[in-house]
Amino acid sequence: MGPSSDGVERRWSPIAARLLVVAAVLAGWEYLSASGSLDASSFPSMTDTMAELARQLLSADLWTALWNTVRGWATGLAIGGSLAVLVGTLLGLNRFAYLSVIPVVEFLKTVPVIAILPLAIVVWGATLQMKVFLVAFGVFWPLTIQVIYGVRAVDPVVRDTAVVLRLRGVRRFVGVTLPSAAPFIATGLRVAAAVGLILTIIAELIGGAKGLGLSILTSVNAGPQRLPATYALILVTGVAGVVVTSAFARLERRVLHWHESQRNLAPTGA
Amino acid sequence: MTGAVALRWVWSNVWRLWFSAAILVLWWVLSADSTSTFFPPLQRILERLHALWIVGDARRELWSSLGHFAVGYTVAGLVGVGVGALLWKFRRIGDAVSPVLYFVYVIPTAALLPAIVAIMGIGSAMKITIIVLAAVWPTMLNTLDGMRGVDPLKLDTAKVLHMSALRTVRTVVVPAAMPQIMAGLRHSLQVAVIMMVVSELIASQSGIGFFILEAQQRFAITEMWTGIIVLALVGSVLTVVFIAVERVVLAWYIGARAVERKG
Numbered sequence: 001m002g003p004s005s006d007g008v009e010r011r012w013s014p015i016a017a018r019l020l021v022v023a024a025v026l027a028g029w030e031y032l033s034a035s036g037s038l039d040a041s042s043f044p045s046m047t048d049t050m051a052e053l054a055r056q057l058l059s060a061d062l063w064t065a066l067w068n069t070v071r072g073w074a075t076g077l078a079i080g081g082s083l084a085v086l087v088g089t090l091l092g093l094n095r096f097a098y099l100s101v102i103p104v105v106e107f108l109k110t111v112p113v114i115a116i117l118p119l120a121i122v123v124w125g126a127t128l129q130m131k132v133f134l135v136a137f138g139v140f141w142p143l144t145i146q147v148i149y150g151v152r153a154v155d156p157v158v159r160d161t162a163v164v165l166r167l168r169g170v171r172r173f174v175g176v177t178l179p180s181a182a183p184f185i186a187t188g189l190r191v192a193a194a195v196g197l198i199l200t201i202i203a204e205l206i207g208g209a210k211g212l213g214l215s216i217l218t219s220v221n222a223g224p225q226r227l228p229a230t231y232a233l234i235l236v237t238g239v240a241g242v243v244v245t246s247a248f249a250r251l252e253r254r255v256l257h258w259h260e261s262q263r264n265l266a267p268t269g270a
Numbered sequence: 271m272t273g274a275v276a277l278r279w280v281w282s283n284v285w286r287l288w289f290s291a292a293i294l295v296l297w298w299v300l301s302a303d304s305t306s307t308f309f310p311p312l313q314r315i316l317e318r319l320h321a322l323w324i325v326g327d328a329r330r331e332l333w334s335s336l337g338h339f340a341v342g343y344t345v346a347g348l349v350g351v352g353v354g355a356l357l358w359k360f361r362r363i364g365d366a367v368s369p370v371l372y373f374v375y376v377i378p379t380a381a382l383l384p385a386i387v388a389i390m391g392i393g394s395a396m397k398i399t400i401i402v403l404a405a406v407w408p409t410m411l412n413t414l415d416g417m418r419g420v421d422p423l424k425l426d427t428a429k430v431l432h433m434s435a436l437r438t439v440r441t442v443v444v445p446a447a448m449p450q451i452m453a454g455l456r457h458s459l460q461v462a463v464i465m466m467v468v469s470e471l472i473a474s475q476s477g478i479g480f481f482i483l484e485a486q487q488r489f490a491i492t493e494m495w496t497g498i499i500v501l502a503l504v505g506s507v508l509t510v511v512f513i514a515v516e517r518v519v520l521a522w523y524i525g526a527r528a529v530e531r532k533g
Contacts, residue, residue: 014362017365017366018365018366018367018368018369021367022369025370039389042385042389043389099286100286100288100289101289103286103287107290107506110460110506110510111501111505112460112464112501112505114471114479115467115497115498116498117471118482118483118485118486118494119308122308122489194376197378198378198379198380201380201381202378205380206468206471206483213380213381216381216384216385217384221384230384234377234381234382234385237378237381238381242372242373
């Protein structure tokens with residue numbers, strides 16, 4: 001590659017270019033709505049949206065909605081995630097159970113999660129439970145498969161060593177099984193976190209449970225004068241997505257720094 | 271394969287289905303005289319399913335859904351591979367637009383739904399737009415990643431051999447990136463099916479999502495169950511078809527990996 005004397009410039013110019021593109025997109029948005037190319041009855045201007053966003057950030061409504069969304073997402077992820085780790089580990093450790101149950105899990109993984117939403121709505125109505133159920137259900141199947149793969153991917157040498165050392169039960173699980181499955185679980189969790197957020201928003205939009213999704217819907221239904229609020233809420237949802245995705249990616253890197261080399265080899269669940 | 275070997279092969283795979291069968295039997299037996307409103311007897315669900323979807327004309331809803339899905343998924347796949355390849359080719363531009371792309375990618379598409387409905391109405395255009403907007407990302411990002419992973423040595427070799435750009439892409443880049451592109455397309459497929467249903471659940475007059483929601487609102491729970499089952503089957507049939515296509519497209523790759531594993 002090039003000489004290292006311009007290393008600083010090299011590091012900074014991409015960041016400058018990125019900032020420039022972000023600024024250009026925002027400016028382009030403002031220009032298009034000011035010039036009338038964007039229909040004012042369906043797109044608010046950038047400045048109106050940002051002003052509304054600032055106002056929303058100071059209002060309690062936005063934070064309540066955000067809290068409701070986060071609560072449903074986190075509870076669902078925690079329930080679905082722990083069940084998946086438990087069931088996945090049990091299935092991964094027993095060959096007979098694995099071979100018997102895997103067709104069911106593989107089938108349910110391909111079922112569009114959303115199919116179950118109308119049922120959840122009839123049973124629980126527009127409640128937190130309904131959201132939690134959808135998220136937990138949607139996260140469970142793909143994550144279980146990841147955990148099974150992870151548990152079964154124990155290095156044969158490590159496994160044989162554990163046998164020779166007569167490691168059993170909890171010690172074997174904590175010392176051998178979990179570390180080898182960890183990268184798979186981490187990848188699965190990162191994907192599950194993002195999917196869970198999408199499912200939370202869908203449950204709020206369609207099921208009418210309180211949260212950002214419902215706020216967006218009510219604000220759209222309130223008509224064109226509430227447009228800036230709609231787009232401000234969409235931006236907030238996007239930021240929530242960024243936070244969730246990068247937080248889990250960072251967590252994965254931090255917890256698994258010792259596993260980095262192996263992580264690149266791990267299939268990403270496709 | 272001789273008859274005996276074939277029989278043994280069938281048996282060694284079929285016995286695994288005992289658990290799936292047991293679940294179905296259990297569902298059938300436990301729900302047989304269910305009086306719960308939400309969980310009608312499986313037998314009644316299947317009878318309704320036959321009457322509505324096989325004899326009746328509920329199938330029309332399915333064709334309407336699948337039409338939108340087919341168009342949306344095809345567009346998402348083509349755009350995803352195309353833009354992914356462009357982002358790879360023009361690395362600096364790709365890097366500069368990455369924050370914006372990333373932001374649009376992480377916005378849960380569902381959040382955009384009401385706004386899209388407000389702009390485009392509830393016709394086919396809206397549904398296809400939603401499917402494309404959500405399903406384009408897995409393919410695009412996987413294409414980009416896959417192409418980035420091409421061995422630089424191979425690219426240099428192609429350069430030394432004075433291969434044309436098109437030939438380099440065809441013979442070096444695409445084969446190397448193909449496994450990951452297919453992984454992206456598979457993920458896009460699942461997203462596209464979900465968004466197909468979501469678009470029908472939120473605002474629609476047709477489609478399988480509309481059928482399920484409409485049954486739910488009439489409190490026709492048995493009919494709702496038939497819709498859920500049909501949707502589940504559609505999702506898995508599409509996945510099975512995709513896997514079959516993948517096996518053909520990636521035959522060389524799967525073969526190579528099997529050889530590697532045998533070592």
